[in-house]
Amino acid sequence: MHHPDATPRRSIYFDYRVRAPSPAVPTDAPVLIVGGGPIGLTTALLLAQQGVRCRLLMADLQVSEGSRAIVFTRRSMEILQQAGVADAVAAQGLAWRFGNSFYRGQRVFRMEAPFPEDDRFAPMTNLQQQVLEELLIARIAAEPRVELCWGHKLVALHRNDAGGAEIEVDTPAGPYRQPAAWVVAADGARSTLRQLCALKLEGAAYEGRFVIADIRVDLPLPTERLAFFDPDWNRGNTVLMHREPQGIWRIDYQLPPGEDPADALRPEALKARIDAQLAMIGHAGVPWEMDWSSVYSARALTLPDYVHHRVCFVGDAAHLLPIFGVRGANTGFQDAQNMAWKLGLVVRGLAGPALLASYNHERVAAAREIVDEAGKSTRFMTPPTRGFRLLRDAVLSLSLTQAFVRPLYHWRTSRPHDYLDSPLNSGAGPAGDPLPNLKLGEGDHLLDRVADGAVVLMTTAPRADLDDVLQRWQARGLRCSALALPALERLGMADGHAWLLRPDQHVAARWQTVDAATLDTAIATLLGGPAPC
The missing domain is CATH 3.40.30.120 (Glutaredoxin)
Known part of the structure; x- marks a missing residue:
């Protein structure tokens, strides 16, 4: 029997709400969504807009722990506008457009994201993931076509005689079996559905590991991305900083090769490194308080096919992308938007399998393009071999005096994919690009x-x-x-x-x-x- 944690998660700025487990009763909704992170929640809202009823399974009784995804691009805000939560995100988030790279105390590159005065949303908006999840859940509460099931954990997947799927679900009240015409896998990096379908990701996993530390600290700095290369206290490695709402700062710092992640997360290890970073930027001794910390590694991986029988994969269940360039959740939102309208028309009998095949065609191509771009950023941030490190260090050294190498610091920010070769395109001019929100x-x-x-x-x-x-x-x-x-x-x-x-x-x-x-x-x-x- 599934026993999700009923103890509210700890946070110094966010009040976690524990929900009561939902009844273990099957539904006749044609679509099941597994995974209640931002991508699964957004998928449910966009399917509902297409007139499709869906059930969304949440294994836990509360939203995700920690800030996790915090930077949302202009295109993601446009998708969230379609889902009905963009105004709330903009009201609570921090808008920004500049990124800075530093080497040996000198700013060697400043990125400026375009922000035409007639665009509605800023290039980037910072907001913690668990806050966004609560905003999406509140929107779902007003949507009768979406049923949110708390404490429902997927344990098995079967095909049924009608050509659809049947899943086994475990809950605090016991298990049940649930048929569905379609299943959406939005269950994240460790996707159970990906494992049950015996699917393998393709691409590269990089050795470099980073600690994420969210701290409450008062710093008189603007809302801009800060990247520090080869700092004195973390030689050969990289440190990133982002301001978050409610007085929180995200510090990401690369670990030396071979360091045990468990050791890196010890309170004394975290304190020593965070103190060193604050001292390096001129704020030694400033008081701070830890909220949440974790360790991640950079991966650039994708499934070769996002539609497997009656299962559609979105977000981290479909691909794992480095965070450099804010690609993870932002790519997942584009998956959700692309897939939802197509699956909605298929479920309603207005389109056939070729439409869902175009989801696979468009989004796998987008992921492979992102993997290529992200690989370049990742190899600069975390050089995987001695040769890449020599090249990166040469760029760092030259950038102190030579302006022509400084654009190599550019982190290739996540952008909307242009479906220029989509089989859905026609007409006399180029097609496939997203409509600007003028x-x-x-x-x-x-x-x-x-x-x-x-x-x-x-x-x-x-x-x-x-x-x-x-x-x-x-x-x-x-x-x-x-x-x-x-x-x-x-x-x-x-x-x-x-x-x-x-x-x-x-x-x-x-x-x-x-x-x-x-x-x-x-x-x-x-x-x-x-x-x-």
């Missing part, structure tokens, strides 16, 4: 106006022939609409242009002019199938 007026941004489902953006007056196409698709059950806009120079939309948006706000087609038959075919292509007869 400011249209005071308090009015483009994504505020984009409805759920497929959307046709037009810079012409409403046209009866195009409206007829949309009404025919609506009659089949597809959510689709038209949005009239003025010509927008930044988008490259001139008078007469039209674009087709996917439900995840990526552009599926661009036209200078479009007729009804072309739009009809593009919508069919968007659903992964041939043009309707």
